[in-house]
Structures are given as structure tokens and as C-alpha cells.
Amino acid sequence: MNRIILKAKAKVNLSLDVIGIREDGYHEMKMINHSIDLNDVLTFEACDEGIWLTSNEDAIPLDERNLVIKTARKLQSQFNVEQGVKIHLEKRIPAQAGLAGGSSDAAATLKALNTLWQLGLSQSELLAIGVTIGADVPYCLVGGTALVEGIGEKITPIKALQPMTVLVVKPDIDIATPRAFKKLDDSIIENHPDIAAIIELLEDDDYDGLKANLGNVFEAITFTDYPEIAAIKKEMLEQGALAAIMTGSGSTVVGYYRDEELAVRSWQQFRKKYPMCFLSKTEESEGENYVG
Template sequence: MKEYVVRAPAKINLSLDVIGKRPDGYHEMRMVNHSVALSDILVFKENGQRIAVSCSDPKIPTDARNLVHRVAEKLQARFGIDRGVQIDIQKNIPSEAGLAGGSADAAAAILGLNLIWELNLSLGEMLAFGSTIGADIPYCCYKGTALVEGIGEVIKPVKPLRKLPVLVVKPQIDIATPWAFGRLDSAEHVAHPDIDRVIQLVETEDYAALGSAVGNAFEQVVFQDYPEIGEMKAKMLESGAFASIMSGSGSTVIGYFSDKPAAEKACEAFRRNYFLTFLTEIE
């Protein structure tokens, strides 16, 4: 029996800007994304003609509400596949955290099903298919350091970041992305980070200057309603991070460190108050 194991790395926004809302309801974005070693693990096995999904986190639905299940159904229908699949998800990425865990799993499903069903899809075809299901999925198929534009379908490579230690801290606050977009749409003024400047600093490896350049347009509205998240960012910088940012629409706060001992010390401090604290590294 065939079996494939695929990692689904978490997605982090080094910087994120919301350009505006389109007539179709989607938002135009500009983001500098990168992957980290913190990953979900998906295992694919042949399973007659039935699609079955299981997950180690009982709070995650495993029916058609799950993006992984939706990917399998759509690929099966599109290519007339008469074989089923069992997909087991080992969940390590926190949900509703701004880390694109669901999209990362969906991207891993495209990669895994491409193998087990022998679809022979190119990366471009996988990205195009992923965009029909979710805006973050094309990047999660691509991975690495990249400029992501449009609604997530335009991906341009950026010089890879060094494998620096990254501290990932998720408070007991869940933020729904539609809520965050709604709050941003109604804001009188939106602070737009300089994405081009961030890319320039990454390309020249001027990490010392990144701390004052990185930004996330969602922070202004999220910190207003959830000041604890803003306080976490301040504490991250006080703990020795050269840059800190909220990822996605929140609520996870990211800290970038130049050396591992400082990151480990900060990890110990945050773990006393936040159960979902992970020390990982840039991929």
C-alpha cells in the first residue's frame, strides 16, 4: 500500500499590507511571507474509493468543512479519480492564529494527492488549483521567502532569509480573519508598512534595520480591541528580539532573534504565561 508523508509548514508574514477592497469582496494584499519549521504532518494512504480525513485535534472538523477534505473532493472530481484516500493530520500549528494552518494543510494535501494519485501536476498547476480554494493556499504550496500580492495568487521570490531563531507565541485569543478585515475596512486611517523597504533590507541582509521597517496593517485594529497582543509584541522586543510582528490577522506574535541563547531565554519567559509558545526557525 502506498503511503506518503508531507510536512505543512506554518506561514508567517514578515510584513503585511492591505491595499484595499475589490468589488468582488476580496482584498488586495502585499505581503512578505516566509515559512518556519513549525509544521503540521499529513500522512496519505490508499483507501478504496472513499475520502476520509482524521485529525489529532478534535476541535478541527474532518468533513467537507475541512479544506483538506475539500481539496481531495475537487481533485477527485476534476481528474475522474476512482480511488479514495485516507489523510491523517497531526496538528501542531495553532488554529485561528494568523499562521495559515488550514491553508498549509490544504497545500500539503495538493502535494500529497499529486503523488498518491499520480496526477503529475506542475507547481504552477498546483498553485492555480489552490487559488480556487483559498487565498493563502498558493503561497503555502510555494513556501520559502516571497512577495505575495493580489489576493494571494501573485508570488514573487525574495532572497531567502537566514535560518534565524523565531519565537512564536499564541495567546488564548482567537481572531477570525473576516472580523479583522471588517475592522480595517471601517478604520478612518490605515498605517501602511513600506513593503518595498522590507524587501530591500532582506535582500541586503540588513537585519538590524528590519525592526523599524516591518509592519502589519492589522495591528492597529487588533491591538485596539486586544491590547494584550500589543503588550506581547513590546515584551518580545524587550526580551531581545531585533524585530517583532503580529502574523496575519492575529493573534500570534512573532519574535526574530539573532542568536539562539537569547531566543531560548525569551521562550522560557513567555512559556510561563502562554501555553502555546514555540521556538522554531526560519526555513
């Protein structure tokens, strides 16, 4: 196989809590993640030597600042691979949006090069490499609906979300994750989401209960600095979303709709103001990642 095309799906935090800071400086997390069908598309072609990256998006770095390049070089060095690869990244997931676009691209790179370079790495070996690249990479390798703990390396699949239409709105606000964590560390957060209770609600298909229990600790600090993000969440709920939540450290807000027509009407309203406004679906199937 000399050519592989892979989808890299966006990740959404259904709920997110930060438990504390470990001795090594990493934050201990507890999250419920799920995939949506908003995705980047990566094409990998074997070549004689070198690692080359191109993209449809001019603002995307094409050097080691991009996790795709970092991942490919790490594999090439660690396993003494002489063969090269040409990679094209069709970017669809907004950057600095809390949707783990870069991490999902890195996970796709691990999967593709494991096959293209015939490394024969198991899923557990890929996960071990992934956590050294980024905290969201292990989850992006697994996908689906899952409880994610530790620094992102502990992944427990849980009952999948029911099929719903998902509205994704990313305002023109870029929030650097390290800055968000620093502010969180310096703040006193009184309300933390009850992750165990949310898992029970999912198990019982109690979606009315979900609305009142979903939470993201970053909302407490981010809404103060950027009231526009809080206003987007409020408007989604007023327009009939079953639930709405900011994902990651922001700035993207995600709304869940049981009624697709209602979601479309809401999308039509939001897109008048926000160019980065997408309709998506809850997504569980990992088999669709391979395009060709």
C-alpha cells in the same frame, strides 16, 4: 506509491499590507511571507474508495469545513478519480492564529494527491487550483521567502531571511479573519508598511533597519481590541528580539532572535503564561516537506 507523509509548514507574515478591495469583493494584498519549521504532519494512504480524515486534535473538524477534505474532494471530482484516500492530520500549528495552518494542510494535500493519484499536474496547475481553495494556499505550495500580491496568487521569491531563531506566541485569543477584514474596511489606517523598502533591506542584509520598518496593518485595529497582543510584542522586544510582529490578522506574535540563548530565555518566560509558545527557525528548504 501507496503512502505519503508530508510536513505542512507554518507561514509567517514578515510584513502585511492591504491595498484595497476589488470589484469582486476580494481584498488586494501585498505581503512578505516566509516559512518556519513549525509544521503539521499529514499521512496519506491510498484506499479503494472514499475520503477519510482523522486527527490527533479533537477540536479539528473532519468534514468539508476542513480544507484537507475540501481539497481532496475537489481533486477527486475535477479529475474523475475513482480511488480513495485515508488521511491522518497530526495538528501542531495553532488554529485561528494567523499561521496559515489550514492553508498549508491544503497545499500538502494538493501535492500528495497529485502524486498518489498520479494526476500529473504541473506547479502552475496546482497553484491555479490552490487559489480557489484559499488565499494562502498558493504561497504554501511554494514556500520560502516571497513577495505575495493580489489575492495571494502572485508570488515572487525574494532573498531568504538569514537563519534566526523564531519565537511564536499564541495567546488564548481567536480572531476570525473575515471579522478582522470587516473591521479593517471600516477603519482609517494611516500607517502602511513600505514593502518595497523592506525587500531592499533584506537584499542588503540590513537587519537593524528591518526592526523599524516591519509592519502589519491589522496591528492598528487588533491592538486596540486586544491590548494583550500588543503587550506580547512589546515584551519580546524588551527581551532582546531583533524584531517582532503580529502575523496575519492575529493573534500570534512572532519574535526574531539572532542569539539562540536569548530566544530560549524569552521562551522560558513566555511559556509560563502561554501554553501555545514555540521555538522555531526560519525555514527555506522545501525539499524537507516529504517525510516518507
